[in-house]
Amino acid sequence: MLCEVDISGLGVIDRARAPFSSGLTVVTGETGAGKTMVVTSLHLLSGARADPGRVREGRDKAVVEGRFATDGTDAATVAAVDEVLESTGGARDEDGTVIAVRTVSADGRSRANLGGRSVPAGALAEFTAPLITVHGQNDQLRLQRPDQQRDALDRFGDRTISGPAKRYRAARTAWLRARNELLDRVARSRELAREADQLRFGLDEIGAVDPNPGEDVELVALIRRLGDLESLRESAARAHEALVGGDAGDEPAAMALLGAARSALGGAEDPALTALEPRISEVIAVVTDIAEELSSYLDGLSADPAVLETHLNRQAQLRTLTRKYAEDVDGVLEWARVANARLSEVDVSSDTLGELEAEVRRLADVAATAAAELSAARTKAAGKLSSAVSAELAGLAMGRSRLEVRVQRRAAVPDDDAPLTVDGELVHAGASGIDDIEFLLQASGSGRALPISRSASGGELSRVMLALEVVLARSNTGTTMVFDEVDAGVGGRAAVEIGRRLARLARTHQVIVVTHLPQVAAYADQHLIVDKTQGKTTAVSGVRLLDDSERVVELARMLAGLDDTETGRAHAEELLATATAERTANA
Template structure:
């Protein structure tokens, strides 16, 4: 299997009839079987919770305070980038996602050790897993979802056309907004030109430099406090250099005492070194203080200049700037001055400039239209191929007369397109339909198929799409509804084929499907109706024969069923 995400483990506590359960899932095809009511679908319910699904207090096991569902994913490097944005921790390649639901209905979610809203779980896990059950099937009826699936199937051809279209669409919108802004300002442009010219003249005259307000303020403080600074530096020098009690005099005395005992005790020598180091430091400080004190001079003229400069800067910023700090406002005003000439050129161009841009817009719209047509063409080719491939798949899944159609509905490009015809994703709508019999009417997906049929259609779709654009994990519930015999074997074959590129998890009642499993779990209830840790078992080869025999015959002991089970298991080769 190529490098992609998959579900490593799921742990459940106090969910429905499940008291405690833990499944270590494998790559490939994972199958969950068990008697009706044994809690197989509860495992999918738990997974739905950790994927950000809706919580419900009725899911909490009777008599328990809360349920806890935890999933551990192996994620790819691409997924880690999104996880870093929310601060989630990934241990190696493993991501742990947890959802708790209290008996009062309140729920909490965490992703990689970080508490997050349930909606964030949905965003993070959406690229990792696709669930196909009754609720997931309802998503496929939405045109946006159908277009997304078609684009996925279209691969590089559609992606390239879509990227080219979106680039031109973005360029078109930007220029359109620029023209709109220019037209809106046409009536007041003379005033704007005058104001911009006044600003630029004042900026040139100001000759401000970066961070000048703060540096002027610092120098004003220093020159305004020369006497205080002189007293402080002179007092410090006196404290250091006094011949009788100065710090340097006393340190020299201490050093002489310590030098007299040099070589007699290593510990005392360490102390002597620190005293000597202090002496050097204070000696340097004394020299610096002397230089500083000498440099202190009252400069009334300089101070007066700086006061005037400060007032000049503040007045300019008050007139032209905003509410940020003086230094920050100066940076913003510098940027305004830099683009000022171009802004004036746009404004002075007036109607002539607008006409030029509208001519340019017409050219861009022409290329946008061509890109939209190319995208429609790529989608139509993809839709034809998808229709044929999915039809072949579902006809082998006990729907022999059913045909699948993916149709791309595009506007009439030869006519005048409305502005609303163009969207970020092109000008097309995608409609997926089925035809139950030859010459029968085409019916929108979701309206002409039962839940079980929808699951099989989704299976056919995913098997086809996975060849070009596989997801990390697929989960199917009720994919075997209304299927038996040879068709059931075909369902198993297709799930097995899908599992060659991705992890697949299936809840099934069909032995013909279970036989294709790479990893087989059986869920059993205890005598009190609950499912405890030991109630979920990963089966070995001999145990699989027994479980598939039970599914075939409904009996614990049946030699003929065991023989049939062995035959089914032999299909995988």
């Protein structure tokens, strides 16, 4: 419940405090006095966009401070409020109320505070959402929007619609997730198939060459050797001849000389010389090994020029692989290992896609069943809402006008991103269901029903909205409802009926109404007046709470300006007494 609002520097209001009690509070005043600024202040506390043009001339900022109490609201509302306070770091005052503040600077900057903490304006909107609903003239126009009409129907049928709606959203989410995965896998399977083909091609190419680790390095040394074959052969042959001797025997060989040295030492009688003989034998063994390796080397040198060509061809094959897959043969072999592992991970089998397709069909059936259940629940609730609102309209002097709530399934379009077959019909499965909800008004019980956006006048739209709120209020108690000139465009008997319905609504809600009709104001539990006084340079408006005698004067003024006549006051007293008696009788 809204306890009070302090307003400073907003429009024509320099500084004012508006106290609010439970029940019905009306706000009246002369045209231009600033009544709408009271509603504007509540819009600001609800997180609405800040308009620097609303800052009073000569002031650098406008400040609105509201105090809210959650006594009398349901547990869900209290929980929602506490959740916002916890998330923002705000706190209740000692008396359990919560203070919200909105500041609008003349330069366009805006600040918000909640429970003593600075917060974004969106946090105020989240805080006030379960506590207060403001119906300004622009809010009445929103009733013409299909999404607002759907929300109204869902609020009315909450007990029978919320369950199917929850099941539908869960089923739709699961279906779309699986469907998107299938579409992604189908597109991805083509990519994976191409990747698999590329991997297989590379592995086949590498397998055909069949390189060995380090083979490219060995080939470089071998080809260099074969390219310098004659020079290498001559060097090895000369070395071998120097060690073991040649065929001509012209030059002494190392082996012969070492053998002679060993023989000479072996015949000596001096132990110092004979001790050298084993060492010479070791040298002979080493030279023998070297000679054998040189012989093997010479035997390994091919005399066939085709051998070099063979190695060069092999080197060209390896270079083809290293140009494509890695810098060297070892890198090529590593690429092949990774490619084999990746190939085993790529699943492009039709079996996998078939299983996913079957799951999508199953989930689509579940979503279709939930959608049909939600549609049926809305259709049933729509008939009840039509009857209830139409009954209220009859009491609001709208003759035999009837509100029709139409529920129609929305057909899927060719490029629909969420087509679903429900009862054999291809429909669009939106986040809120498969139905389009439309409010139509049949005027005076004759002619065909037309959408309220085309058939309802401003006054009729106000009464339709009031009738709807009265009906919806039965399932939602304890919150604050604000109406800005809901009685616009009506008078006489219709004005009395609007007053009665607002009084009835105020039995379960705190209702604040800005009105220019005395018939409505007479039903108030509390009457505030916004009056304007002319200062030295500018006009200043303030807000006052009227007592009973002051109410009579204000009602007389609203009765065509008869506040200064006995007749006007008598008429006002009679109107106030009649409304008070009726409220007391219906309490």
